[in-house]
Amino acid sequence: MGLYPSDLPVVLCAICGDPITFAQQATAVTENDGRQIHWDCWLKGERAVQPRSVTPTSKVSRVRTRSTLGAVALVLAVVGYLGFRLTWGLLTLGHVDSAIGRMRLLNAAEGQFAKEHPAQSYTCTLSELPSTIEVRRLLAKNSIDNGYAFEIDGCHAPEPQTPNSRYYITARPMHRGQPAFCSDQSGIVKADYSGSVDRCRSNGVAL
DSSP: OOOOGGGSOOEEOTTTOOEEOTTGGGTOEEOTTSOEEOHHHHHTTOOOOOOOOOOHHHHHHHHHHHHHHHHHHHHHHHHHHHHHHHHHHHHHHHHHHHHHHHHHHHHHHHHHHHHHOTTTBOOSOGGGSOOOHHHHHHHHTTTEETTEEEEEEEEEOSSTTSOBOEEEEEEEESSTTOOEEEEETTOOOEEETTSOHHHHHHHOEEO
16 A cells, blocks of 8 residues: 555755655755755755864864974973073173173272372272272172172281282172182282182182
């Protein structure tokens, strides 16, 4: 016994939602997912909206994006570190040049003091030196400037009531990796690249 049209299951159009009659099923368009569409709806260019799914390609794209961002972050970190090291190196170099120049200026101040005070000759008191810009700067900063601590000591008279015949000036670095500097009445500035003022005085390299 055959099926009459009224016995067939009702099929709804995937676009308009209206039933597709038995007569219309002959012209209905069937989508890949099995849903059917009225011929008129299909002619209008309408399509059933397919649910968006995540494909393996999109997953790969996300992984690549994350990898790229990680690489960019790494590059920025390296560039930042190198920039910091370069800036610190330039700053350290400036401090070293400043310390050498200040040592020579203090030697010159000691020589001027000895000429003006022949009975005493040299002094180990910073405030007794001629009031130059450099001396006033060190006095205002408690003898510490540009990463170095300066000190004058070792004033010694060979006999009582005689002028001091010697002095020592040292520049001790406040940061690791910087050389120490020293000098005396000879006016020669020496350096110890391990940063020790004691080794500088005993076996320093003349500049």
